[in-house]
Amino acid sequence: MPDLDIQSAQTPEEPAKGERTRLRITESACRLFIDQGYHGTSMRQIAQAADLALGSIYNHFTTKDEIFAAVLDTYHPWREIPAAVEAAQGATDEETLRDAARRILAVWSERSDLVRLHSIEQVEFQGQHLPQLYESTVADIIQVVQGSDAVRGIPVPLLVRAYFGLFFAYLAGEQFTKAGLPIDLGQQPVDFFAEAYLQGVLGLAKTVEAKPTEAKTAEAKPGRKWH
Numbered sequence: 001m002p003d004l005d006i007q008s009a010q011t012p013e014e015p016a017k018g019e020r021t022r023l024r025i026t027e028s029a030c031r032l033f034i035d036q037g038y039h040g041t042s043m044r045q046i047a048q049a050a051d052l053a054l055g056s057i058y059n060h061f062t063t064k065d066e067i068f069a070a071v072l073d074t075y076h077p078w079r080e081i082p083a084a085v086e087a088a089q090g091a092t093d094e095e096t097l098r099d100a101a102r103r104i105l106a107v108w109s110e111r112s113d114l115v116r117l118h119s120i121e122q123v124e125f126q127g128q129h130l131p132q133l134y135e136s137t138v139a140d141i142i143q144v145v146q147g148s149d150a151v152r153g154i155p156v157p158l159l160v161r162a163y164f165g166l167f168f169a170y171l172a173g174e175q176f177t178k179a180g181l182p183i184d185l186g187q188q189p190v191d192f193f194a195e196a197y198l199q200g201v202l203g204l205a206k207t208v209e210a211k212p213t214e215a216k217t218a219e220a221k222p223g224r225k226w227h
Helices: 017-036 043-049 064-075 077-087 093-110 112-125 130-147 156-179 189-220
Strands: none
Touching (some): 043 064, 064 077, 077 093, 093 156, 112 156, 130 156
16 A cells, blocks of 8 residues: 555644644555455554554554554545535636545545545445544534635535545446446546536535526416415
């Protein structure tokens, strides 16, 4: 597995020694979890990979599950969404959404091994960490929307639906790619599924925006009842 970029997990200021050690443990554990799975990785192996005594790990994490939760919070592909939304640019909301999507897919494609963390979470934990990870990611998206002129006018539910759904479209494309299916989609399967999904979300958003006007028109017609 290639070296992980932990810069995004650090603050602009140099982290304290304890935080640097915690980051080293998290990075080492991430490599092992991806290569061996959660249950196939021991605390001793994590300590060895981080070049620490076994007892030192317990100064930072009380259990292996706590380490895995920290790995997910740092490296799960969902955590790339807020930064991509913040950096997105476009002359219209649709262009901005697509630019953010391109940025997200570029990172996911470059670090596709990290997608395995989601599979491990689903298979070995039945997704028990995902609700908290989802909530923290959405909270970060909301913070970005509130502080960015580029995306402030885009409804948060639309952003959430677009980019969490994009992740699963990406997974579908990855599966087609790995399976080597002889289907000519005119483009890479990952791009095809991602674009197809995003087209659907944008189309749905336009439909929702049109409904209030339709409702007022229909409401004005005599004999029409709305429940």
